[in-house]
Amino acid sequence: MHESAFLLGQVFNGFSVASLFILAALGLALSFGLMRVINMAHGEMLMLGGYLAYMTLQIVPGPLGILVAMPVAFVGAGIVGGFLEFAVIHRLSARPLDTLLATWGVSLVLQQAARNMFGAIGVEVTAPTWLNHTVSIHSGFLSGLDLPDTRIFILIVAAIVLGLIAALLNKTRLGLYVRAVNQDRPTAAAMGVNARLIDLAVFALGTGVAGLAGVILALLGPVTPTVGQSYIVPAFLVVILGGLGSLVGTTIASLIIGLFTALIEIFVDVSVAQVLLLVFVILFIQIRPQGVITVRTRALEG
């Protein structure tokens, strides 16, 4: 294989991993910006999306089943997320560290429930035939470069979701409210914004996006009760690098982490790459502890 094709292939891989991180971390970052809490059960929303895709494909087989599964997973995970916000997170939001622990408890319960319902081994979701191709380049200096359709599909979905969320935040009234609460909760509340409802809506939206990401995960590998866990730790690191509740920051941070992982894995194996990623994050916060995008604020405690 051509050297440059191999490198470009890894860069492409990095982008497709990054787009999964974007979808997984978006909800975390938005809710973190609003409420300063992290939902440790967010990975289980990915898992839930995967299982919802599996069940949808049982009912709607055929080439377009996956397109039906995506809205189903979005709504399903959104509802579960909304309930979680209402029942657990909102009650504890004054104590962020305790929220972390309580939502970890939720994640354990959801994992075990999945294990009891679907078995520990996991279920397979077969990608539809229109996603089974690989774009191969046979000539020129990029000969030997293979781009699987599923990976391209992920990139497209992530781009569309990102575009829609950006439009929602910047062009709609709901988005205006979200930004207002993000910047100054008491003032926004005093102006008549129902901050409580905004928290709930953003949280449900974020978990819905995670559910959508779960459908895509299901195309890449088997859906197991712990499938979310392998993506959620990098997603947490994305939140740390991204800065508070910033869409642009989250996107850039996802790209940094995705590309870093993909490129470093050329030289070292996966486990060492994980250590180096952590070292990278710790070095990064030495330079920019506030993350890539700093939101100007007069608040002392971020």
Place this chain on the structure above:
Amino acid sequence: MTFQKKYIFAAAAILFGALAPFIINPYELSLLGRFLALSILAMGIMLTWGEAGILSLGQGVFFGLGGYALAMHLKLEGLNLANGDMPDFMVWSGVSALPGFWYPFANPYFSLACVVIVPGAFAAAFSWLVFRRRVGGVYFALITQALALAFSTLLISQQAYTGGFNGLTDYSTMFGIDITTEYAARYIYWITFLFVVAVYFFLRWLLASRYGVMLRATRDGENRVRFLGHDPVPYKVVAFGIAGALAGIGGALFTLHAGVVSPALVGVVPSIEMVVWVAVGGRNILWGAIAGTLLVNFAKDQISSAFPSLWLYGLGALFILAVSFLPAGIAGLFRPGSGEERVMRRILSRRKLSTAE
């Protein structure tokens, strides 16, 4: 609880602990010994989480460093290194010569020093790197979780040097003494018990000192501490370093009791489980950390052997219920004036939220 009652309870607990080898059967003694070793780690979590407000989801790493430091020595004990002998798992992995970093561990005193120094120094250095840039709270918890994940995957993948997924097991002697006998198990138990008592009184003293006052001040208002002209970072780093060293000691003692140390004991899930022991027992009360560790682990032992899937539901529920409804833990229920205390806490935590905004 009145003043005198408190001392009677404490004396009874110490008496029972010291005489346990004569009261309970060897199996129960082995469990009690393991859980007491874990409670040394739990007291470290109480120090960082309860008193310093630093939540670490990676205490398993320091536990593992201590456990592996001792286990490496136990694997080398009795081998003739000059002769080219190697631990069994290295032979199976096809390693040609003992890796250099294993050599010093042939010395028992070096190993024992490493049990305390390596996790303590690593914890201090790691936390300094994060705290010096004023990154803390939720961020710190997430970074330590990533650390636990990286550490356990690294241990698993470097099979030839670390024993991989199975970890290090199957040791027989230390200082030339057979450690597998029932008689030796008693002595290991007493050593563990002595450590628990010593660490308890050390932390009691530490938390009552001026250092303890500054630590709590840092927890409750880090910026105010700065305004008053103090740098909060050293206080937090020292607390985290002590907690790391305690986790290392706990890990080494646990390894002696269990006869094994493996990545399954140090990863993300076990690390966060360690926090729940303290959450259940009481994060601000030292004896609560010990009681919580014993209680949760004995419950786990009973429930998980009978109904494996039920235990994970129970553990999940324990997390949710303990932090939602019992933030001071079981020990908080016995605290004098706990009712008022709780009301005050609630008011304070509300106020903290409004200032943070």
